Amino acid sequence: MKRTPALGVVGLLALVAGGVLVARAARYDWFGDELYFLAAGHHPDIGYVDQGPLIPLLARAADMVAPDSLTVLRLPAILAGVAAIIVTALTAREFEGGRAAQILAGIGYASCPWLITQTASLSTFALDSTAVALVVWLLVRWVRLRQDRLLLVAGVVVVIDLQVKLLIPMVIAALAVGVACCGPRDIVRRPTLWLAAGVVTLAAVPALLWQWRHDWPQWAMGPVIRDEQQAATGGAAGLPVQLAVLAGVLGCVLTACAAYGVVRTRLRAYRFLAVAALVVAGFVVAVGGRPYYLAGLLPAVFATGACVLVENVPARWWKAAAVVATAISAVIVSAVVVLLPSGAPAQPVTTRAEMSVRMRVSGTTGRADLVSGVLRAAASAGRERIPVITRTYWQAAILVHARDPRMPLVYSADRGYALFGRPDEDVETVLCVDTAEAAPRLRHSFSDVRALVQLDDPRGFPGIDARMTVWRCAGPREPWARLWPELTTYVLDPGI
Numbered sequence: 001m002k003r004t005p006a007l008g009v010v011g012l013l014a015l016v017a018g019g020v021l022v023a024r025a026a027r028y029d030w031f032g033d034e035l036y037f038l039a040a041g042h043h044p045d046i047g048y049v050d051q052g053p054l055i056p057l058l059a060r061a062a063d064m065v066a067p068d069s070l071t072v073l074r075l076p077a078i079l080a081g082v083a084a085i086i087v088t089a090l091t092a093r094e095f096e097g098g099r100a101a102q103i104l105a106g107i108g109y110a111s112c113p114w115l116i117t118q119t120a121s122l123s124t125f126a127l128d129s130t131a132v133a134l135v136v137w138l139l140v141r142w143v144r145l146r147q148d149r150l151l152l153v154a155g156v157v158v159v160i161d162l163q164v165k166l167l168i169p170m171v172i173a174a175l176a177v178g179v180a181c182c183g184p185r186d187i188v189r190r191p192t193l194w195l196a197a198g199v200v201t202l203a204a205v206p207a208l209l210w211q212w213r214h215d216w217p218q219w220a221m222g223p224v225i226r227d228e229q230q231a232a233t234g235g236a237a238g239l240p241v242q243l244a245v246l247a248g249v250l251g252c253v254l255t256a257c258a259a260y261g262v263v264r265t266r267l268r269a270y271r272f273l274a275v276a277a278l279v280v281a282g283f284v285v286a287v288g289g290r291p292y293y294l295a296g297l298l299p300a301v302f303a304t305g306a307c308v309l310v311e312n313v314p315a316r317w318w319k320a321a322a323v324v325a326t327a328i329s330a331v332i333v334s335a336v337v338v339l340l341p342s343g344a345p346a347q348p349v350t351t352r353a354e355m356s357v358r359m360r361v362s363g364t365t366g367r368a369d370l371v372s373g374v375l376r377a378a379a380s381a382g383r384e385r386i387p388v389i390t391r392t393y394w395q396a397a398i399l400v401h402a403r404d405p406r407m408p409l410v411y412s413a414d415r416g417y418a419l420f421g422r423p424d425e426d427v428e429t430v431l432c433v434d435t436a437e438a439a440p441r442l443r444h445s446f447s448d449v450r451a452l453v454q455l456d457d458p459r460g461f462p463g464i465d466a467r468m469t470v471w472r473c474a475g476p477r478e479p480w481a482r483l484w485p486e487l488t489t490y491v492l493d494p495g496i
Helices: 007-023 032-041 054-065 070-094 099-110 113-119 124-145 149-162 168-182 185-189 191-213 217-233 235-264 266-287 291-312 315-339 352-362 367-379 393-401 415-420 439-443 480-487
Strands: 388-390 410-412 429-435 446-455 468-476
Touching: 007 070, 007 099, 007 113, 032 054, 032 393, 032 415, 054 070, 054 124, 070 099, 070 113, 070 124, 070 291, 099 235, 099 291, 099 315, 113 124, 113 235, 113 291, 113 315, 124 149, 124 168, 124 266, 124 291, 149 168, 149 191, 168 185, 168 266, 168 291, 191 217, 217 235, 217 266, 217 352, 235 266, 235 291, 235 315, 266 291, 291 315, 367 393, 367 429, 367 446, 367 468, 388 393, 393 410, 393 415, 410 415, 429 439, 439 446, 439 468
Parallel strands: 388 410, 388 429
Antiparallel strands: 429 468, 446 468
């Protein structure tokens, strides 16, 4: 089959999508994780609790180039999303899809809601998903060309992605299972594969040593993520709905076509990708992971579906179906782009599921109120600058980012922030930003606990300016060296 490239049309599609994403980049306020990455960038390390060093470094670089610019901060995520559109079309071309299939695959990714999620903030999953898609494309290209240098390039991509997140080894394992089940098994006889594997292993050693020295926090995050997903989206039971939402209307059509294609068409040679997708999905269900763990496979799925649709359905029918699905997807995505974020909700947020929706619809709000509340509590101490300890790493990052000269030293025993420092041993009094019901827990660690400032806007954001209290805590019951590990938690507790 003639593999006429559609680079002009796909390039234009990617350019338009990128322009729209850049234009709306600053509409959402800072997300808590973005502020954490900024803080982590000032504490450079070879590893962190739940990610590698690359995102914090990118955040710090963006802040140095253009302080407080959300657009500049989010450019890496936007570039990753735009690149994924191109990778999707290139994958269709490797499947010997013609121009129509390549364009349809690119439209599938450009119009799926996942692209909005991927590019809305600087995040690990924004870069990780595109890196996974690139590795899959290189593997598919190797299947067609048998050029071993592609395996080495894939190894380099994996090395870079390990500096973002430690998730890609799971995807590589899933691909290995797929190859073992369906081929091409001759790949294991290629010396370049083992050279690439050796490079990846060496590159992973620093991160693994860091995890080992810190008692494997990445492993400890598993149950925390499972509980968060269960509360926010229903866990494994809600996974199909979440994936359908991320794929969008056209994406769901292409996914259905892909499921048919790897079984009944010439694309059976790529059944290993279907097995890999099932393994990743099984992993997400088994550990209660996040739906976006599968996002890196969307380009290959959309590419497969586009080729199957174009080649096996009469042109007038697939074109009509594609136009309708694309139009619906475009309307949905346009509505999201134009209407979101909206204002604060009329009703208070009372559950994690409502909080998850609130974050996507209205963004993260209430930073100014949190900063003001802590400063009021700090002012009550007179000239004494009492350190602040926050319940969540989001709160700590917000207070530090305020860059207010009146702000005392800020610490948090939550997740990675716990490693950024703790109060000195001679500190006898601290301000604790914690939930409104935290008094019994705080009295377990301090002899004198009393509330100073209430932060409970009924329409506020839980954990920021709703259901929070600034407590004055004096008389630590143990030296800080022993107390800090007891206070350390991986749970992000918004007070609901």
